[in-house]
Amino acid sequence: MIEIPLPSASQPASQQLATQVLRQFRLVFGEVRQHFIEVERRVGIGGTQLWALSEFGRSREDRRNVLLQLTDAGATLLRNAPGPHEGVLPAALQQLPPDTLRQLHQHLGTLLQVLDPASATARTPLAEL
Numbered sequence: 001m002i003e004i005p006l007p008s009a010s011q012p013a014s015q016q017l018a019t020q021v022l023r024q025f026r027l028v029f030g031e032v033r034q035h036f037i038e039v040e041r042r043v044g045i046g047g048t049q050l051w052a053l054s055e056f057g058r059s060r061e062d063r064r065n066v067l068l069q070l071t072d073a074g075a076t077l078l079r080n081a082p083g084p085h086e087g088v089l090p091a092a093l094q095q096l097p098p099d100t101l102r103q104l105h106q107h108l109g110t111l112l113q114v115l116d117p118a119s120a121t122a123r124t125p126l127a128e129l
Contacts, residue, residue, distance in 0.1 A: 028089065
């Protein structure tokens with residue numbers, strides 16, 4: 001577990017804990033941001049475009065009316081891109097035990113009730129935030 005320095009002892013305990021959680025969020029989003037910076041530095045496209053390429057490169061069979069295929073240049077770019085293509089946060093979340101994910105979901109839901117964010121941002125890729 002990553003150690004986060006404790007806030008000032010002069011703060012109330014609840015404020016100290018809130019400060020620690022805020023620092024944890026900063027670490028998480030800092031890692032996400034660094035991943036997408038590295039993707040763009042190494043391959044010259046953003047995280048959203050890389051994710052789209054990885055989705056198109058899944059299968060030769062496409063049951064929709066439109067068949068999408070990678071160009072040779074797109075396939076080369078995808079091979080050279082750092083993973084995970086969907087981003088480090090989705091990949092990390094998939095590695096958590098189910099009970100931890102359920103608790104995280106519940107507690108983040110409580111936080112979001114307080115924040116009351118615009119629901120449209122929930123579908124915005126992290127690479128575009």
